[in-house]
Amino acid sequence: MARFVGRRLLLSLITIWLLVTIVFFISNVLPNDVGRTILGPFAPQESVDALNARLGTDRPIIVQYVDTLIGVVTLDFGDSYVNDDPVLPQLAAAIGRSTKLAGLALLLTIPIAIIAGLFAARRRDRVSDRAVVLLGVTSSSIPEFVTGTVLVVVVGVQLKLLPVLATPPPNADIPTQVRYLLMPAMAMAIVYFGYIARMTRAGTIEVLQSDYTRTATMKGLTTSQVMRRHVLRNALIPTVAVIAVQVGYLFGGIIAVEKIFNYNGMGQTMLFAAQRKDIPMLTAGVIVIGIVYMLATLAADMTIAWMNPRIRLDADR
């Protein structure tokens, strides 16, 4: 297991380095003149030069690149062009608020989706299975902002069940916070339901057809024993992988959801940065989310290796 972990960690480091390089290319190499891009075509040349000097974008590309790499290692992503404060603390606070929202969404969706997937797999090709698959395809096809607006109109405005803005009053207790976050979390949960349910269904069907499941049934275990001891552990492996991949999508969809519900998280921060052309903030945001995604897939790989010895033993060989 130690060798497996070591190998995966090394590969993740290489991937993070490549990721930073790609993002550096987009934000520092693609624009000919970063200061000009931020200030627009009509700004006087002196202000452009001053801004480039301040951002350090007047230096040779190689120097900027090394500087960016050192910045990532020392967790210093530079200062925001808008308010001159270091980018990372602002981002961290915003990501914290977004994590609350995303966490609630996953908490809502994972149990229901897994149950739906298991249910469908055991009734394969019957009407109820087709219904779950159809529901899954539909729910994962509808963009979060569409679900969000429909929810606002129906649940918020017409039925008046939940608040239409996500930011709770300051010092609200946890039930109140959940009440405010429930609707945006639902908008996100619906998209993930489809992915997770379909993955669970596919994984379970494969395991149910396997020889060891047949053996377990033949030696006289009850259905619930077979499911618990033999099927679940193996069937949920693809599900764990897909949940990790969702963490990446989570932060894509969250931007639109935060915009609709006016929630001051990662998404709003990135959107404000985009409107003000705050390139340092956007760059840091992409890199940080990329690293979070890498860590999530790493954690998923570890979980999968722990669930299935064959995978970790393969790596040890």
Added chain:
Amino acid sequence: MDVTITPQPVAPVAGPAVTERSQARRETFRQLVRRPAFIIGNIVIIGWIITAILGQRITPYDPFNQFFAGHLPPSPEHLMGTDRLGRDVLSRVMVGSRDVLIIAPLAALLGVVAGTLLGLVMGYYRGTVDDVLSRIVEAFLALPVVLVALLTLVVLGTSPLVVVCVVGILFTPIVARTVRSAVLSERQLDYVTAAKLRGESGPFILSREIFPNVLGPTVVEMTVRFGYAIFTVATLSFLGVGLQPPSPDWGLSVAEEYNNMISGAWWPTMFPALAIASAVVAVNLIADSLQSVLSE
């Protein structure tokens, strides 16, 4: 496998093989049309394509004409009401399909063509090429699509061409990974070995031998990517970096009107939003049917 053999001219594929292939194709088609999901998906998406082509010739009103000073609820004259500038929502929803139905397929096409080429090369040549490209693909997969698109569109400025390129490039590694794994299982098979022994070149084997056999997953991937391209382009328009006003694009319409939902004017937001949902769901229904028929 470095056996030097004088390459013999290969006779064109004989008659029986062709009829066999077209027979198989007909069988696949027959299985597809038996699925209601496939039929419904096609009806919806072809409907939107027809509305996009006919555009203003079939809308009840001029989609850019401002009739009243503001919102008017749905009524027999304006079936979907009017938006904040008094423009007919139904007409705008009908015309709004055009931009996204041009941009999304182009982005999907770019992603699938580039991804298929990359996947073929990675899967066939293996070794260092594959290792290096795999790492790069992995890094691209870690990029949050919407965020990177946001950053790139800020850096390069918003234009439909940039949207196509950004979404297409971000889809490339996803397609490459799928095609690579399909190629990996094909290259073990006897027909590839036979072609190598005949002395065929790598590009020939890839394009004439392996590619036709991984066409199934590629077609599925193309459909799936088309659905996600609509999804992503609509999201980008909603965030204000996709299509720009006064385009009647669906995502943009939702962005312009969603603030008015709370005061009760739900129609200019709801109808374009449902239009987006219908298009993506339709494409994914087709993709799902293709996947289950072609994988059998």
